[in-house]
Amino acid sequence: MKTMPFFIVASIIIASIFMPENLKAMQDSVIVHVPKDTLATNSPDSSSADAVKVKTDTLAKARTKSWVIRGEVNISTGFYRMTGLDAPRGQMLPWGFTGKLTLASKSGWIIPVTGIYSSQSNRFRQPYNQVGASPVFKEKLILHAGYRNVYFSPLTLAGHTFLGGGAELQQKKLRLGFVYGKFNRAIEYNLAQPDIIPYFKRTGFAARAGFGTKVSFLDLIVMKVADDVNSINTLPEEQAVSPAENLVIGLSSRVRIKKKFTFEMDGSTSVFTRDTRAEAISDFVSIPYYDVIKKVVVPRISTQLSTAFQTAIGYRARHFSGRLQYKRIEPDFKTMGAYYFQNDIESYTASPNLTLFKSKLKLNTSIGLQHDNLLNQKKAQTNRLIGSAALVYAPDENLSLDAFYSNYGITQKAGYMPIIDTLRISQNNRTLSANGIYMKMGETTVKTFTATAIYQELQDLNSHTSAFNENKNWNYSASYTYQDLVSDFDFSLNYSYTLTKAEDLNSLFHGPTLSLNKRTLKSKNMLLSANAGYIFSEQNIYEFIEKGGVLNASASVSYTLFEHHNLSLNWSMIKSTGGQAFSENRGTVAYQLTF
Numbered sequence: 001m002k003t004m005p006f007f008i009v010a011s012i013i014i015a016s017i018f019m020p021e022n023l024k025a026m027q028d029s030v031i032v033h034v035p036k037d038t039l040a041t042n043s044p045d046s047s048s049a050d051a052v053k054v055k056t057d058t059l060a061k062a063r064t065k066s067w068v069i070r071g072e073v074n075i076s077t078g079f080y081r082m083t084g085l086d087a088p089r090g091q092m093l094p095w096g097f098t099g100k101l102t103l104a105s106k107s108g109w110i111i112p113v114t115g116i117y118s119s120q121s122n123r124f125r126q127p128y129n130q131v132g133a134s135p136v137f138k139e140k141l142i143l144h145a146g147y148r149n150v151y152f153s154p155l156t157l158a159g160h161t162f163l164g165g166g167a168e169l170q171q172k173k174l175r176l177g178f179v180y181g182k183f184n185r186a187i188e189y190n191l192a193q194p195d196i197i198p199y200f201k202r203t204g205f206a207a208r209a210g211f212g213t214k215v216s217f218l219d220l221i222v223m224k225v226a227d228d229v230n231s232i233n234t235l236p237e238e239q240a241v242s243p244a245e246n247l248v249i250g251l252s253s254r255v256r257i258k259k260k261f262t263f264e265m266d267g268s269t270s271v272f273t274r275d276t277r278a279e280a281i282s283d284f285v286s287i288p289y290y291d292v293i294k295k296v297v298v299p300r301i302s303t304q305l306s307t308a309f310q311t312a313i314g315y316r317a318r319h320f321s322g323r324l325q326y327k328r329i330e331p332d333f334k335t336m337g338a339y340y341f342q343n344d345i346e347s348y349t350a351s352p353n354l355t356l357f358k359s360k361l362k363l364n365t366s367i368g369l370q371h372d373n374l375l376n377q378k379k380a381q382t383n384r385l386i387g388s389a390a391l392v393y394a395p396d397e398n399l400s401l402d403a404f405y406s407n408y409g410i411t412q413k414a415g416y417m418p419i420i421d422t423l424r425i426s427q428n429n430r431t432l433s434a435n436g437i438y439m440k441m442g443e444t445t446v447k448t449f450t451a452t453a454i455y456q457e458l459q460d461l462n463s464h465t466s467a468f469n470e471n472k473n474w475n476y477s478a479s480y481t482y483q484d485l486v487s488d489f490d491f492s493l494n495y496s497y498t499l500t501k502a503e504d505l506n507s508l509f510h511g512p513t514l515s516l517n518k519r520t521l522k523s524k525n526m527l528l529s530a531n532a533g534y535i536f537s538e539q540n541i542y543e544f545i546e547k548g549g550v551l552n553a554s555a556s557v558s559y560t561l562f563e564h565h566n567l568s569l570n571w572s573m574i575k576s577t578g579g580q581a582f583s584e585n586r587g588t589v590a591y592q593l594t595f
């Protein structure tokens with residue numbers, strides 16, 4: 001089984017080299033090669049909106065052909081070796097297969113298909129190997145099949161990967177969408193691997209109905225997802241895992257007024273049951289219209305209803321733009337259609353921006369207020385004042401200068417209990433950065449100089465805790481890049497310096513990095529690359545000094561065998577000395593076929 005990737009690579013290369021000419025001619029009668037940027041591919045973890053980026057104007061270029069086909073296949077394998085650490089950070093013999101295929105027809109269909117299959121699958125609780133497609137018809141109809149990542153609104157179905165199918169329709173001003181599938185696969189408890197968290201099989205659907213265009217619309221979204229309590233056999237008591245259920249109802253709207261004003265609104269109500277095995281509330285109290293309610297969701301003692309709402313108004317003119325935003329998300333708000341939400345938060349944000357001197361000078365600013373403890377359930381309420389400003393000056397195409405400043409202030413006030421002064425949080429987190437890029441272009445060469453400086457500071461305004469929390473950080477870097485367009489040679493040299501100071505802790509990291517790239521042979525079909533860098537480290541912890549370093553090196557060779565065949569060899573090495581000494585080597589062999 002371990003030799004299978006090598007066999008696949010060798011077989012495809014040999015087959016492509018000795019492909020009979022008549023077979024190639026037969027292939028060319030169906031396949032029409034078009035520029036790469038004319039057809040878009042849609043990866044399994046991309047949203048459905050990515051599929052509609054393909055313009056149907058491309059189809060007119062293939063009037064004598066039924067289909068336009070474009071894609072690529074990548075096969076890779078390699079090795080991994082490590083010494084010095086208790087557990088390896090990679091697989092000893094990793095291998096993988098990825099593929100992208102896009103088909104477009106004269107009738108208006110565009111079908112992007114993507115897939116991935118690799119040895120990484122046994123390192124993930126949920127599927128790593130995925131295949132999926134989202135065919136598009138004239139930017140009006142989108143179909144989904146396989147592993148997909150669909151977005152209906154930020155507070156309902158917002159990009160969670162599922163295995164299933166669905167469709168989205170935009171017919172004039174009618175907007176419809178529906179998906180159904182498996183959001184999590186079942187993971188059994190394994191006594192030999194107690195760190196693996198069991199999962200119930202989770203399936204459900206999401207439906208969207210709305211009115212409007214892709215720019216201005218109003219959508220109603222309903223999502224219902226639930227765990228199958230019988231999908232796993234063993235569930236130990238020490239594992240805090242229970243079968244859950246979620247019903248979400250949301251509204252989403254976008255409105256554009258005279259190309260200058262925009263309005264956005266998203267609201268959602270989530271009914272989340274943490275344990276579907278818990279007693280129903282109807283067993284204790286009488287609920288009006290319960291016979292109707294239970295057909296949708298059964299309220300239980302572990303059921304929680306929470307809401308989330310956000311809205312924004314934007315304005316854009318020639319020299320000025322601005323945005324006002326409000327957000328309120330209640331504690332423990334979550335949906336099974338998204339991976340993460342920052343909840344228990346209410347915020348107000350204003351973002352005025354200015355553009356002057358024919359876009360040579362840009363000023364972007366933002367200021368906001370934020371607090372938690374919306375339902376007065378916490379002992380203390382945390383308030384935040386957030387402000388930032390960025391200035392960009394680009395007088396010509398060769399020079400660009402920018403500066404950035406931000407300040408995040410945090411204070412606390414009493415919630416349902418008084419706050420002890422020694423535990424009260426009062427902090428400022430400041431960041432100041434400057435960056436400059438200068439490019440000098442000759443007839444055959446390009447030289448680029450870059451310099452960056454960043455200062456960060458955490459200031460604790462509580463005198464009782466400041467000695468333990470305050471820290472400062474300085475980061476500087478400078479780089480020089482040289483490109484010769486005639487000889488296809490380029491190299492870059494970079495030096496970075498990072499210093500951190502805190503109570504009883506000082507750390508310093510600095511070192512150079514060199515990168516070289518060169519295309520060789522008459523047809524420039526071989527690319528040689530090499531990188532090397534060394535980071536010196538010195539840490540002073542409670543007057544104990546520890547010195548060390550990390551050496552990084554890599555090299556690669558990429559060779560274009562024929563017009564659509566590429567073979568590459570890659571090697572990388574990390575060698576660390578000091579407190580955590582180890583060495584690590586990785587190597588890969590990869591083959592790519594494009595068509």
